[in-house]
Amino acid sequence: MISPSEKLPLSIQPDQLLIRRMRDADVPGIMEIESVSFGSHHWSEESFINEMKNYLARYYSLVDKRDSRLIGYCGFWAVFDEAHVTTVAVRPEYRRNALGEVQLIHMMDQCMGQTIRWMTLEVRTSNYGAQNLYYKYGFSSAGTRPKYYQDNEEDALIMTTPDINSEPYRKLYRKNKEALIDRIGGFPEGMGS
Numbered sequence: 498m499i500s501p502s503e504k505l506p507l508s509i510q511p512d513q514l515l516i517r518r519m520r521d522a523d524v525p526g527i528m529e530i531e532s533v534s535f536g537s538h539h540w541s542e543e544s545f546i547n548e549m550k551n552y553l554a555r556y557y558s559l560v561d562k563r564d565s566r567l568i569g570y571c572g573f574w575a576v577f578d579e580a581h582v583t584t585v586a587v588r589p590e591y592r593r594n595a596l597g598e599v600q601l602i603h604m605m606d607q608c609m610g611q612t613i614r615w616m617t618l619e620v621r622t623s624n625y626g627a628q629n630l631y632y633k634y635g636f637s638s639a640g641t642r643p644k645y646y647q648d649n650e651e652d653a654l655i656m657t658t659p660d661i662n663s664e665p666y667r668k669l670y671r672k673n674k675e676a677l678i679d680r681i682g683g684f685p686e687g688m689g690s
């Protein structure tokens with residue numbers, strides 16, 4: 498186990514972070530991250546406000562507890578036995594510090610033990626960083642949606658997990674989660690709740 502001072506080249510530690518349900522007041526911070534993360538294809542303020550009212554959807558914000566600054570956000574729709582991840586993003590200066598992974602784990606924790614068995618999503622075929630995150634958590638390619646992204650007519654890769662309640666999947670999930678705790682020393686407040 499590494500010592501707290503050696504953990505990550507990041508000015509923020511997991512115990513300084515909180516993950517909680519997204520609020521209307523988060524939208525200005527979300528829009529800052531959206532525009533630099535998704536270019537002209539990004540969602541509008543109205544989309545987020547409406548999504549928060551969608552009873553099938555669950556959205557979460559990752560915030561710095563010290564000043565309430567929004568660091569990331571994520572969300573999914575839960576429909577019958579499937580959770581469809583609609584968004585996950587991290588403020589650019591905090592990327593490659595496991596915070597995308599932390600948010601994916603948080604969503605998975607919400608889905609496990611419920612009726613949900615599969616998680617799915619779409620990702621740009623050129624977005625290898627995000628794809629690597631999903632591959633790490635057992636997603637695999639299930640086809641493409643041609644010209645899904647209207648800004649540049651890029652194809653979407655459809656990715657899906659195996660049954661997240663199956664023992665082989667749980668084994669992979671526990672292994673990744675334990676390795677991550679060892680690496681970053683803990684999880685933000687609110688994880689799993």
Ligand SMILES: CC(C)(COP(=O)(O)OP(=O)(O)OC[C@H]1O[C@@H](n2cnc3c(N)ncnc32)[C@H](O)[C@@H]1OP(=O)(O)O)[C@@H](O)C(=O)NCCC(=O)NCCS
Binds near residue numbers: 584594596618625
């Ligand atoms: C995708 C995104 C959320 C990843 O967040 P992050 O905090 O930078 O990623 P993490 O540090 O948690 O990385 C977790 C894993 O993802 C993969 N990964 C993430 N970024 C990567 C990159 N730039 N290159 C290669 N692999 C990457 C790695 O497998 C990594 O595991 P490792 O640390 O063991 O190598 C972030 O890059 C982002 O906000 N991108 C813009 C929005 C976006 O594209 N969202 C996905 C839409 S489908």
